Structure formats: structure tokens, C-alpha cells
Amino acid sequence: MADHPILFSGSMIRSNRRGLKTNTRRELKPQPKVLKNGGWYRPFPQEPSNWQYALGGIIHAYAKVRIVEGDRLWVRETWSHTGDHVFSISEARRAISGYPIYQADDNPEYPHAKFWPSIHMPREFSRTTLIVTGVKIERLQDISREDSIAEGLEWVAPTYGIPGIASTWNGDPRESYFALWDHINGAGAAAKNPWVIAYSYLVHHCNIDAMSKEAA
Structure with a gap:
């Protein structure tokens, strides 16, 4: 896992x-170039990340x-933080007050919140x-x-x-x-x-x- x-x-x-x-x-990614009517399967149960594409008993592509x-x-999503004087992600991670909020929710109490892109969400939030x-x-x-x-x-x-x-x-x-x-x-x-x-x-x-x- x-x-x-x-x-x-x-x-x-x-x-x-x-x-x-x-x-x-x-x-x-990358997109394989394979023949039609074949099928993807996993050849090794102990390695579930490995896939092969076969047609007529011949392997034509691999994927991992x-x-x-x-x-x-x-899940990473667009977010902000309500802590006092929190103006950066590093400050949000150190904040001793406040809590994260999420753009996907309604946030009427914080109409001017600055939201950071999802790609920049730390794991703890x-x-x-x-x-x-x-x-x-x-x-x-x-x-x-x-x-x-x-x-x-x-x-x-x-x-x-x-x-x-x-x-x-x-x-x-x-x-x-x-x-x-x-x-x-x-x-x-x-x-x-x-x-x-x-x-x-x-x-x-x-x-x-x-x-x-x-x-x-």
C-alpha cells in the first residue's frame, strides 16, 4: 500500500x-500504439503496477x-487558511490559530480569502x-x-x-x-x-x- x-x-x-x-x-502516459481487438492484463499478481497489452498471444505494449x-x-483542492496574519503557505503551516477552508465550499464569513491552487496544498490540510x-x-x-x-x-x-x-x-x-x-x-x-x-x-x-x- x-x-x-x-x-x-x-x-x-x-x-x-x-x-x-x-x-x-x-x-x-505515454500513450501506447497498439493494434485493435487486443486486451490489457496484469501478468504478475505480485506486481500489480505492471500491465501488458496482448493480441494473438503476442505482447504489443507495456504500461506501468x-x-x-x-x-x-x-485529495488536493484549492484552499486557504483563516489564521491571523497568514499570508503564505509556510505561515499557514505554522499558524497556531485558525483553520483551513476550501474553495469548493461556501465561505460567506471569508469573502476576501486568498485561495491557493490545489497543487500547493500540503498533506496535513x-x-x-x-x-x-x-x-x-x-x-x-x-x-x-x-x-x-x-x-x-x-x-x-x-x-x-x-x-x-x-x-x-x-x-x-x-x-x-x-x-x-x-x-x-x-x-x-x-x-x-x-x-x-x-x-x-x-x-x-x-x-x-x-x-x-x-x-x-
Whole structure:
């Protein structure tokens, strides 16, 4: 078991915390060049990070994933701190008063808070931990209807004039997920149908190190 940081946008943070999101997909890098109709598998159970792509008994590609089943992910999100005279991340880490706040939440008491990007969130201020329960490699467009919904897309009434709203689904959740992918990765990204690593996980609403202390 290993611990890794993972970034999410504000809308996906809210979906995680509301129990709507239990899947996430990240592009496999580098993208392998493989023949059609083959399949990915893990040849060595003792090394779950290693994958191979085979067709007709011949191996055509290899991939090594960073995250495997049982790993813990501590979620980084856009954040700030309410401590007195806290104007930098290092001061937030040393603060003896105040507490972290998160842009994904409503913060009416702090309308002028300066928020730091998620990439700069220290581990101790993370409030969400994910336990990875499944990993698979697939083409983006092979996502199922169920997995599209598990990506955190929430049903809304039909929206006219704004097709494929990024954080909602309307009719076919797969199409809305592709719109979300384009929203994050740029127009036309979903049409390229990249290979992705799909992670499923359980959400725990606590800091990763608080989980460690509870387990001990």
C-alpha cells in the first residue's frame, strides 16, 4: 500500500463529498500504439503496477501505473487558511490559530480569502482520503453508462442552448462525461479516444494521517 496525492476540480470535490463520485479517469502516459481487438492484463499478481497489452498471444505494449488497488489517495483542492496574519503557505503551516477552508465550499464569513491552487496544498490540510478498490486500462469512449454516472455527473433537467454542461448529465451520461473531458482537456480531446487508467475508490471524509492514527 502506498500513499499518493491527487488533484480534483471544485465540482468534482463536491461530488466526492456528496457520495456521487466513486470513479476517476486519468490519461495513460505515454500513450501506447497498439493494434485493435487486443486486451490489457496484469501478468504478475505480485506486481500489480505492471500491465501488458496482448493480441494473438503476442505482447504489443507495456504500461506501468503509479496507483494500484489498496493505495490511499489524499485529495488536493484549492484552499486557504483563516489564521491571523497568514499570508503564505509556510505561515499557514505554522499558524497556531485558525483553520483551513476550501474553495469548493461556501465561505460567506471569508469573502476576501486568498485561495491557493490545489497543487500547493500540503498533506496535513487535505480533508478527503480515497481508498482505491479497482484499476483498469481502457479507451476513454469505452466508459459504461454506470461508470459515467459514478464519475460524479448529477442529473439535471434538460438545458437548452448549453450542450454537455461539464458537471451534469442530460439524457446520455456518457455524452456528458465526454463533454466534461473536453472541458478539462480541451475541445476535441474526447474524440481522440485516448487510453485511460480508470480508478474506482471508497471516499473517507478525513485527513489521511487521521486515518492512520485510527487504524493504529
